[in-house]
Amino acid sequence: MARTELEYAPAPESRSIVDIKASYGLFVGGEFVDGHGSSFKTVNPATEEVLAEVAEADEHDVDLAVKAARRAYDRVWSRMPGSERAKYLFRIARIIAERSRELAVLESIDNGKPIREARDVDVPIVAAHFFYYAGWADKLRHSGYGETPLGVAAQVIPWNFPLMMLAWKVAPALACGNTVVLKPAETTPLTALLFAEICQQAELPPGVVNIVTGAGATGQALVGHPDVDKVAFTGSTEVGKAIARSVAGTDKRLTLELGGKAANIVFDDAPLDQAVEGVVNGIFFNQGHVCCAGSRLLVQESVAEEVLHRLKRRMATLRVGDPLDKNTDVGAINSPEQLARIRELSEAGEAEGAERWTAPCQLPDTGWWFAPTLFTDVTQAHRIAREEIFGPVLSVLTFRTPAEAVAKANNTPYGLSAGIWSDKGSRILQVASQLRAGVVWANTFNQFDPTSPFGGYKESGQGREGGRHGLEAYLR
Amino acid sequence: MTPSPTARADVRKTYKLYIGGAFPRSESGHTYEALDAKGRWVANAALASRKDARDAVVAARSAFGGWSGRTAYNRGQVVYRVAEVLEDRRAQFVEAVQRSEGVNARQASATVDASVDRLVWYAGWADKIEQVVGGSNPVAGPYFNLSAPEPTGVVAVLAPQASSLLGLVSVVAPVIVTGNTAVVVSSFRRPLPAVTFGEVLATSDVPGGVVNLLTGDATSLGPWLAAHMDVNAIDLAGLAGDAVVAAQHEVAAADNLKRVVRAPAAEPDWTAEPPLTAMTAFLETKTVWHPRGV
Numbered sequence: 001m002a003r004t005e006l007e008y009a010p011a012p013e014s015r016s017i018v019d020i021k022a023s024y025g026l027f028v029g030g031e032f033v034d035g036h037g038s039s040f041k042t043v044n045p046a047t048e049e050v051l052a053e054v055a056e057a058d059e060h061d062v063d064l065a066v067k068a069a070r071r072a073y074d075r076v077w078s079r080m081p082g083s084e085r086a087k088y089l090f091r092i093a094r095i096i097a098e099r100s101r102e103l104a105v106l107e108s109i110d111n112g113k114p115i116r117e118a119r120d121v122d123v124p125i126v127a128a129h130f131f132y133y134a135g136w137a138d139k140l141r142h143s144g145y146g147e148t149p150l151g152v153a154a155q156v157i158p159w160n161f162p163l164m165m166l167a168w169k170v171a172p173a174l175a176c177g178n179t180v181v182l183k184p185a186e187t188t189p190l191t192a193l194l195f196a197e198i199c200q201q202a203e204l205p206p207g208v209v210n211i212v213t214g215a216g217a218t219g220q221a222l223v224g225h226p227d228v229d230k231v232a233f234t235g236s237t238e239v240g241k242a243i244a245r246s247v248a249g250t251d252k253r254l255t256l257e258l259g260g261k262a263a264n265i266v267f268d269d270a271p272l273d274q275a276v277e278g279v280v281n282g283i284f285f286n287q288g289h290v291c292c293a294g295s296r297l298l299v300q301e302s303v304a305e306e307v308l309h310r311l312k313r314r315m316a317t318l319r320v321g322d323p324l325d326k327n328t329d330v331g332a333i334n335s336p337e338q339l340a341r342i343r344e345l346s347e348a349g350e351a352e353g354a355e356r357w358t359a360p361c362q363l364p365d366t367g368w369w370f371a372p373t374l375f376t377d378v379t380q381a382h383r384i385a386r387e388e389i390f391g392p393v394l395s396v397l398t399f400r401t402p403a404e405a406v407a408k409a410n411n412t413p414y415g416l417s418a419g420i421w422s423d424k425g426s427r428i429l430q431v432a433s434q435l436r437a438g439v440v441w442a443n444t445f446n447q448f449d450p451t452s453p454f455g456g457y458k459e460s461g462q463g464r465e466g467g468r469h470g471l472e473a474y475l476r
Numbered sequence: 477m478t479p480s481p482t483a484r485a486d487v488r489k490t491y492k493l494y495i496g497g498a499f500p501r502s503e504s505g506h507t508y509e510a511l512d513a514k515g516r517w518v519a520n521a522a523l524a525s526r527k528d529a530r531d532a533v534v535a536a537r538s539a540f541g542g543w544s545g546r547t548a549y550n551r552g553q554v555v556y557r558v559a560e561v562l563e564d565r566r567a568q569f570v571e572a573v574q575r576s577e578g579v580n581a582r583q584a585s586a587t588v589d590a591s592v593d594r595l596v597w598y599a600g601w602a603d604k605i606e607q608v609v610g611g612s613n614p615v616a617g618p619y620f621n622l623s624a625p626e627p628t629g630v631v632a633v634l635a636p637q638a639s640s641l642l643g644l645v646s647v648v649a650p651v652i653v654t655g656n657t658a659v660v661v662s663s664f665r666r667p668l669p670a671v672t673f674g675e676v677l678a679t680s681d682v683p684g685g686v687v688n689l690l691t692g693d694a695t696s697l698g699p700w701l702a703a704h705m706d707v708n709a710i711d712l713a714g715l716a717g718d719a720v721v722a723a724q725h726e727v728a729a730a731d732n733l734k735r736v737v738r739a740p741a742a743e744p745d746w747t748a749e750p751p752l753t754a755m756t757a758f759l760e761t762k763t764v765w766h767p768r769g770v
Contacts, residue, residue: 128616144609144752237733244730249723256733413732432764442766449615453623457760458708459733464761467613469623 030206072207255463415457497684513578539685552602634714
């Protein structure tokens with residue numbers, strides 16, 4: 001049978017809804033202020049177009065932001081009844097929902113993720129997260145973690161889910177009565193700065209949320225500031241370890257949400273089409289820029305050939321390209337640095353003897369792109385089976401018995417997430433209990449919810465974000 | 477004093493380590509003098525070496541799968557059994573605490589009572605902690621979603637220096653009752669209650685390797701354990717008041733992101749009821765999702 005080509009007409013989302021300024025300052029004490037340091041450019045990864053100049057906060061700027069947060073903590077936020085704090089958070093949740101399309105478009109432009117995901121996943125979760133934690137603000141005595149806030153929280157977030165990571169950090173911190181200084185990633189600062197405007201619209205007391213933009217040095221200055229009581233970081237395991245060392249010997253509380261190398265285990269009794277759909281979602285969602293991505297497919301030997309056949313067929317239908325096109329499945333790689341890392345690891349995969357297959361697709365001429373790719377003949381010793389690639393690259397390994405699947409799945413210093421595909425309930429429960437991972441998705445993958453705790457075992461981090469458990473990081 | 481030729485010479489115990497359910501001497505061949513509170517020689521305690529610590533980690537890792545796989549009910553039974561056997565040997569522990577800590581018989585007796593009671597308290601937690609800290613999450617979609625605590629793995633415990641029995645029990649019980657296995661460095665100057673506690677564990681249905689007891693110096697063994705890549709967490713209780721050394725341990729622990737219980741500024745009052753965090757510090761939360769549908 002001849003393959004049918006489905007042609008889609010372009011269906012671009014209008015970007016006229018967002019108004020990107022030529023330059024942005026820092027958000028300190030409720031106002032946008034100029035930084036004392038230099039500035040940097042943020043770029044649309046799909047077009048390489050410079051979107052804006054953004055201030056790079058130096059130590060002095062960070063100090064001013066921490067001071068503003070401390071003032072707001074001492075004078076207003078820690079003294080305000082929880083029921084009043086709640087109302088500000090509810091306001092924020094509502095404004096996020098009202099301005100959801102604007103946020104989604106801006107997120108897509110600055111990050112490179114498909115508008116379909118920004119619109120249907122990221123932004124709805126962000127609004128829901130604020131709404132969820134708003135409701136906790138006056139119920140903390142029932143949380144089991146005390147009801148006293150810690151003080152000023154230093155929060156450093158990554159570029160893969162800029163707004164969602166902001167919500168996961170800011171919402172619980174504020175609900176518990178802390179004030180925050182947040183540093184968004186240097187390649188994706190724009191939605192955090194739009195969030196600052198939302199804080200203004202909500203009339204959140206000045207200094208409760210402060211946003212300092214910049215790169216690693218800004219983050220170090222923030223985390224190392226002597227007057228922060230709490231450090232929350234999401235990002236690479238390497239930086240997470242450096243932060244853990246830097247807070248050693250202090251009283252600062254620490255939560256870390258770091259890398260992963262999740263196994264997605266497909267048993268021979270799994271509903272294969274659903275499993276293939278889940279595997280595709282697990283690794284190609286958000287271009288694979290997901291710490292909990294199912295980057296290692298472990299497939300039972302007896303169905304490996306069939307699964308691979310269906311997987312390649314499905315991958316060939318993925319639409320890679322303009323993130324603002326509503327039909328796009330896989331968007332742009334966030335930065336040239338990240339693209340170089342994905343290429344380097346993929347080349348290592350070939351050099352080490354794995355077999356590479358790339359989905360047939362046309363990549364745009366400008367911007368940073370990487371076609372959905374899978375590797376077979378992968379062994380556990382290969383770098384592509386051990387290191388986090390953080391891109392649309394899937395490593396396929398096989399197993400014969402459930403015990404072998406579990407042993408391979410756990411054979412990693414990471415432990416963030418895992419997937420199980422099987423129609424046998426008792427097997428799912430047994431394997432789920434043996435996997436050393438903080439989130440286990442059975443017959444589904446990459447599900448997130450404000451009520452559901454998220455976070456890793458081993459070198460994937462410390463602490464949990466989301467749900468009642470997420471309050472622990474911000475209370476004593 | 478010249479002994480009477482007709483008097484019976486007592487048979488003294490060799491104070492050894494407790495690793496993997498056996499009582500070896502230190503592989504280093506080293507011992508150190510354990511003195512009583514008045515500075516008199518009591519025994520030559522084994523001086524655990526880096527190799528002993530590494531052996532203990534291997535034993536603890538080997539025991540983890542079996543111990544964490546026991547039912548919570550069974551772990552509660554075993555920890556309760558530890559309390560029973562400790563109670564049974566209370567006279568011996570009263571004497572050991574009295575000599576080690578220099579307290580009077582009444583105080584030592586109260587310490588042993590509190591230690592037994594502490595074990596009973598933790599035994600009861602085995603099959604309740606999951607209900608208190610876990611639960612289902614009402615996600616906005618057709619999914620079953622459950623969060624439950626799981627033991628983090630192998631936990632290194634630097635036991636308190638002053639409270640040689642109650643302090644020891646108070647840092648070991650919360651680690652093992654939830655399914656972790658432990659490598660414990662006893663009080664350096666007051667090691668004898670820990671050695672005898674090892675004998676209690678060995679006769680209480682606690683599987684070998686679940687608790688491994690090393691006598692020696694926490695400041696020399698601690699760094700190896702803090703940096704050990706197959707240790708999942710470390711309790712720095714034994715470094716109380718030594719902020720500089722404790723910070724070095726925290727830095728080393730970051731190599732594999734161990735969960736760290738920081739050293740307090742001073743040794744706490746171990747008679748107070750422990751907080752839940754004594755257990756939750758060594759627990760991971762696992763959240764499992766599954767679709768609902770027909």
